[in-house]
Amino acid sequence: MAVKKISHIALVVAMSIPLLTHTASATLNPPSSAASTPTHHVYIIGDSLTVGPELFASLSRRVSRTKKWNSALVNAKVGRTIPQGIAVLKNARFRLPTAIVVALGTNDVLSRREASYPAQAIDNFMRAAQGKPVLWMNLEFAHTRPDWRSRGVRFNRELRRATTRWPNLQIADWDKHFSPSGPSRFIQDGIHLTVSGYRTRTSFMVSQLNGWAERLWNQSTTTTTQSPTTTAESSTTTTEPPSPTTTDPNSAATTIPGP
Secondary structure (H helix, E strand, O other), X not given: OHHHHHHHHHHHHHHOOOEEEEEEEOOOOOOOOOXXXXXXXXXEEEOHHHHHHHHHHOHHHHHHHOOOOOEEEEEEEOOOOHHHHHHHHHOOOOOOOOEEEEEOOHHHHHHOOOOXXXXXXXHHHHHHXXXXXXXXXXXXXXXXXXXXXXXXXXXXHHHHHHHHHOOOEEEEOHHHHOOOEOOXXXXXXXXXXXXXXXXXXXXHHHHHHHHHHHHHHHOOOOOOOOOOOXXXXXXXXXXXXXXXXXXXXXXXXXXXXXX
C-alpha cells in the first residue's frame, strides 16, 4: 500500500508540472582564481522524457555535482517538439550557455511522417545553436510499438548524417545504451519510463555530459561551423499526448503525460 500511495503522489506531482525549469550551479574553481578562468554552462532542453530525470533523479543537481560545469539548467516541457525547442533556445533567459544538450524528437516523429522532416528539423536547431557544441540524445521506443520504432530509427539515422554537416554536433546514443529489464523499463505506452527507468536515463545523461565536457575543454582549438546551403522552414506542429496510462504499483512506475 505504501508503494502505491507514493506512486499516486508522484503522478499528481508530475501532472502538475507541464513546464519544468531547474538550475543548479557548482564552483569549479576557488574564489581566488583569476577572473579570466573560463566558465562552462550547459543548457538542457527536452520534453517529458527530460521532465522525468529532473523530477525523479535531480538531473541538474547531479550534473553540477560532477564539477565539470559551473551551472546546469534543465528546461523541459511535456509535448515539446524541435521547433518549440528552437524557440526556447532563442528566447532563453539563462546566461549565455557554453554548450547545449538536446533531448527532443519524440513528439516530432509521432506527429510528422514526412521523410524529409527529421533532417530539416535537426538542421534548423543546429542553425539556432550558432556554432555552440550540441549533444543530442537519440530516440528509442519499446518493441511493442514497431510503428513508432521505425520512425525513431529514421530519426536516429538522420541525426547521424547531420554530424557530417555539423562538426559541433555529437550524439548520446540512448538507443544503444538502454536495455529495458526488471523495474527499469518502458511503461505501457511504449514511450515513457518507470521511475527506475528515469533514474537509469539520468545516470546515462550525467555520464555522457561528463565525457563530453572532458573532450570539449581539452580541445585547444575552436571550430566555426556554417549552415548548410539547404534551408527548411520550421514547423510548429505539436502532437497530442498518448492516452493516459495507469500507474503500476508493483514497480512504483508513474507516467508523465505526453512525451
